[in-house]
Amino acid sequence: MFLVLWQLFCAVLAVSAASPTQTVQGVKLIDKRNNFPVSPFVTTRGGQFFVNGSVFTFVGTNAYWLQALNTEEDIDNTLAAIRAANFTVVRTWAFNDVDAIPENGTWFQLITNGTVTINDGPNGLQKLDKVVELAQKHGLYVLLSLTNNWSPIPGIDKPLPPGFNPIQIRQLQGTNGDNATLPRNALSGMDTYVRNFGGHQEHDQFYVNTTIINAFMNYTTQIASRYANHTNVFGWELANDPRCNSTISTSVGCEARHVTRWHSTIAKHVKSVDPNHLVSSGNQGYFCTDCPKLFPRQVAPPPPRPSPAPRVRRRRAPEPLSKAKLLKERKAAWKRERERQKRAGELLDGVKIRGRWTASQTKRQADLGTQSAFDGSHGVDSEDIINIPQIGFGSFQLFPDQFDYSSSSLDTSLPPFNQTLQIGLDWIRRHAEAGQLFNKPVSLTGFGLVTRDNAPFFVPFNGTAAPFGPDQAPPSNVTQAFGVTDEERDEAYSQWIQAGILGGLQGIIQYQWSQNNLTAVPGSAISPVSTESGQSPLPDESGHSPNDGYGILGTGQAQAIESISEASQGFGQDDA
Numbered sequence: 001m002f003l004v005l006w007q008l009f010c011a012v013l014a015v016s017a018a019s020p021t022q023t024v025q026g027v028k029l030i031d032k033r034n035n036f037p038v039s040p041f042v043t044t045r046g047g048q049f050f051v052n053g054s055v056f057t058f059v060g061t062n063a064y065w066l067q068a069l070n071t072e073e074d075i076d077n078t079l080a081a082i083r084a085a086n087f088t089v090v091r092t093w094a095f096n097d098v099d100a101i102p103e104n105g106t107w108f109q110l111i112t113n114g115t116v117t118i119n120d121g122p123n124g125l126q127k128l129d130k131v132v133e134l135a136q137k138h139g140l141y142v143l144l145s146l147t148n149n150w151s152p153i154p155g156i157d158k159p160l161p162p163g164f165n166p167i168q169i170r171q172l173q174g175t176n177g178d179n180a181t182l183p184r185n186a187l188s189g190m191d192t193y194v195r196n197f198g199g200h201q202e203h204d205q206f207y208v209n210t211t212i213i214n215a216f217m218n219y220t221t222q223i224a225s226r227y228a229n230h231t232n233v234f235g236w237e238l239a240n241d242p243r244c245n246s247t248i249s250t251s252v253g254c255e256a257r258h259v260t261r262w263h264s265t266i267a268k269h270v271k272s273v274d275p276n277h278l279v280s281s282g283n284q285g286y287f288c289t290d291c292p293k294l295f296p297r298q299v300a301p302p303p304p305r306p307s308p309a310p311r312v313r314r315r316r317a318p319e320p321l322s323k324a325k326l327l328k329e330r331k332a333a334w335k336r337e338r339e340r341q342k343r344a345g346e347l348l349d350g351v352k353i354r355g356r357w358t359a360s361q362t363k364r365q366a367d368l369g370t371q372s373a374f375d376g377s378h379g380v381d382s383e384d385i386i387n388i389p390q391i392g393f394g395s396f397q398l399f400p401d402q403f404d405y406s407s408s409s410l411d412t413s414l415p416p417f418n419q420t421l422q423i424g425l426d427w428i429r430r431h432a433e434a435g436q437l438f439n440k441p442v443s444l445t446g447f448g449l450v451t452r453d454n455a456p457f458f459v460p461f462n463g464t465a466a467p468f469g470p471d472q473a474p475p476s477n478v479t480q481a482f483g484v485t486d487e488e489r490d491e492a493y494s495q496w497i498q499a500g501i502l503g504g505l506q507g508i509i510q511y512q513w514s515q516n517n518l519t520a521v522p523g524s525a526i527s528p529v530s531t532e533s534g535q536s537p538l539p540d541e542s543g544h545s546p547n548d549g550y551g552i553l554g555t556g557q558a559q560a561i562e563s564i565s566e567a568s569q570g571f572g573q574d575d576a
């Protein structure tokens with residue numbers, strides 16, 4: 001099976017071999033063979049990324065905390081190690097909002113009591129300058145996110161006290177940066193605006209309140225103009241995982257079209273400030289199959305075919321996703337399951353005689369409503385968002401430990417790990433198809449599984465505490481240890497990457513990179529090692545990058561990097 005897939009993949013690569021590259025920067029060139037402008041920036045055409053006239057595909061990693069490292073040397077060493085692991089793109093945060101100036105550590109924007117102040121000093125935007133500059137030195141692209149859906153405050157968001165205000169938050173939080181030893185640092189984002197602009201303190205105010213939108217647009221103006229001419233900025237991501245819900249509550253009225261409209265407003269704005277770079281969403285890829293669209297699909301005329309077409313093999317055009325299509329798939333899956341049961345002797349003339357699944361359970365599965373990843377529950381309609389004219393490419397994520405992406409085609413007779421594997425493969429396939437449907441490249445911008453060794457460090461995105469940490473009571477009466485084995489993780493990553501490449505994804509970014517031997521400063525994102533939860537299990541005394549349960553550490557690291565690198569062999573040209 002693998003050999004067949006591999007040969008297929010090599011064939012795909014052969015046809016997608018890059019057209020001649022012209023690399024004079026800043027000069028508009030025309031690729032004579034294909035008759036379209038050649039740009040030193042990442043551009044798109046016909047569902048693919050191009051750089052200097054060549055197709056560009058990539059496998060990358062996430063390191064959101066790069067700007068929060070304490071020394072330039074640490075940033076340099078980390079980026080060198082990422083490049084040495086064969087990654088060509090690193091996704092990282094281009095924001096760092098605080099509501100009080102910390103004594104130590106990086107901050108970019110102070111948002112407090114309805115006012116904002118940008119810090120462009122050495123512990124401010126100059127840190128981000130270093131990240132971009134050193135990434136260039138190491139031949140890496142940076143994909144920069146402008147804010148974050150998640151910004152829980154330790155000791156506060158469980159749950160928020162009624163009628164809280166920013167002053168109260170600071171009192172509850174203690175003085176600046178006290179809780180920086182907790183595993184998830186350098187987050188901040190949407191809720192920092194919501195909390196500090198008074199008014200209704202509900203998460204979705206970020207998408208609809210004009211004062212807040214204005215403040216965020218002001219921030220994006222500063223950032224996007226600062227790096228508009230940097231060719232190793234891959235593009236802008238409007239937010240990490242934007243959706244209606246967060247840790248703080250949201251209004252009952254929040255729905256997908258509010259989030260879509262916000263994308264349109266901000267994408268237009270960022271493009272007006274920086275026309276050189278692509279803009280993407282950063283959403284998790286949820287579908288809202290039967291939602292009315294603000295940006296209905298335009299049936300584009302087929303692009304003019306260049307003579308020696310440098311493009312990926314095209315499959316049968318996929319159908320748009322709809323509730324009817326999902327129900328059809330479910331029916332087919334149910335039939336397959338019945339067939340399997342018959343073959344296994346579990347079903348005799350429709351009556352179950354042995355086995356784990358009774359006919360009635362299978363039937364109940366088949367009767368379930370459309371699942372949350374498809375029905376707009378999260379307030380995200382990724383198909384409407386990818387269709388926004390200023391959105392250059394589609395993005396989605398895959399975190400099966402935290403969110404449910406399952407659909408009807410899942411074979412529920414499989415063991416749990418195999419179900420997780422399958423859920424990921426289905427999710428990847430659907431998004432690759434969406435890209436073909438909308439004729440835009442699609443990239444998986446974050447995916448990960450929590451391993452058993454990492455379980456004590458796992459902090460959900462919406463949380464501030466590790467539910468399986470050493471200081472936590474074991475949740476209920478769980479007998480099975482949380483998390484997969486290192487081997488299962490490597491197997492899943494490898495299969496997902498291969499499925500992504502074969503399905504036609506144009507970029508794949510693992511979550512997340514881990515780096516040790518970093519300079520530790522108390523009260524910064526890299527604090528000295530302590531025995532509290534959230535610290536690296538490694539025995540050395542140096543600083544570790546934040547680990548929220550997805551960092552690959554210790555003895556398994558080399559093996560994981562090797563299997564990711566092996567699964568992505570030949571995918572990606574290095575043009576940085």
Ligand SMILES: *[C@@H]1O[C@H](CO)[C@@H](O)[C@H](O)[C@H]1NC(C)=O
Pocket residue numbers: 113167
């Ligand atoms: C916040 O701003 C308002 C209006 O400018 C002012 O009245 C109030 O004292 C400020 N509060 C704090 C804590 O700075």
Ligand SMILES: *[C@@H]1O[C@H](CO)[C@@H](O)[C@H](O)[C@H]1NC(C)=O
Pocket residue numbers: 154155172173174175178179182464465
């Ligand atoms: C830090 O966080 C922990 C865990 O959430 C909390 O119990 C503690 O009160 C916090 N400390 C301060 C000083 O805010």
Ligand SMILES: *[C@@H]1O[C@H](CO)[C@@H](O)[C@H](O)[C@H]1NC(C)=O
Pocket residue numbers: 197198199200209210211212
């Ligand atoms: C938006 O936020 C501002 C500042 O917090 C507030 O004064 C205003 O009432 C909000 N607007 C709406 C429509 O809620």
Ligand SMILES: *[C@@H]1O[C@H](CO)[C@@H](O)[C@H](O)[C@H]1NC(C)=O
Pocket residue numbers: 116211212214215216218
């Ligand atoms: C945005 O910037 C403009 C111009 O500097 C300023 O007038 C406005 O108050 C800012 N808006 C917010 C919400 O910070």
Ligand SMILES: *[C@@H]1O[C@H](CO)[C@@H](O)[C@H](O)[C@H]1NC(C)=O
Pocket residue numbers: 225226227228229
């Ligand atoms: C970017 O390049 C353009 C064209 O060369 C120039 O007009 C602009 O000032 C540059 N912007 C920055 C921030 O350097």
Ligand SMILES: *[C@@H]1O[C@H](CO)[C@@H](O)[C@H](O)[C@H]1NC(C)=O
Pocket residue numbers: 157158246247402403460462463
């Ligand atoms: C975080 O999300 C999980 C589901 O992913 C949910 O069960 C939990 O209640 C959420 N926690 C908070 C504090 O919102």
Ligand SMILES: *[C@@H]1O[C@H](CO)[C@@H](O)[C@H](O)[C@H]1NC(C)=O
Pocket residue numbers: 245249250251377378
């Ligand atoms: C979103 O939050 C609301 C309350 O704030 C809750 O009722 C709803 O179930 C949440 N939705 C999801 C998908 O978590």
Ligand SMILES: *[C@@H]1O[C@H](CO)[C@@H](O)[C@H](O)[C@H]1NC(C)=O
Pocket residue numbers: 414415417418491
């Ligand atoms: C589950 O996945 C593993 C790893 O890919 C594989 O070896 C095993 O055969 C699968 N089990 C089933 C029942 O499909």
Ligand SMILES: *[C@@H]1O[C@H](CO)[C@@H](O)[C@H](O)[C@H]1NC(C)=O
Pocket residue numbers: 476477
């Ligand atoms: C453990 O789980 C089982 C099955 O859900 C339940 O019946 C039992 O009461 C639980 N025991 C404890 C101690 O929680």
Ligand SMILES: *[C@@H]1O[C@H](CO)[C@@H](O)[C@H](O)[C@H]1NC(C)=O
Pocket residue numbers: 073077517
């Ligand atoms: C740790 O980092 C320091 C400073 O960058 C370097 O001199 C040293 O060789 C590193 N040690 C290890 C074990 O990588």
Ligand SMILES: *[C@@H]1O[C@H](CO)[C@@H](O)[C@H](O)[C@H]1NC(C)=O
Pocket residue numbers: 103104176177178521522523524
């Ligand atoms: C800031 O760093 C200094 C020097 O390492 C340290 O003494 C101080 O306690 C730190 N401040 C905080 C709030 O951690």
Ligand SMILES: *[C@@H]1O[C@H](CO)[C@@H](O)[C@H](O)[C@H]1NC(C)=O
Pocket residue numbers: 084085086561562565566569
């Ligand atoms: C990086 O790719 C090269 C060329 O394919 C390979 O020889 C090398 O082993 C890879 N490095 C890692 C760390 O996997």
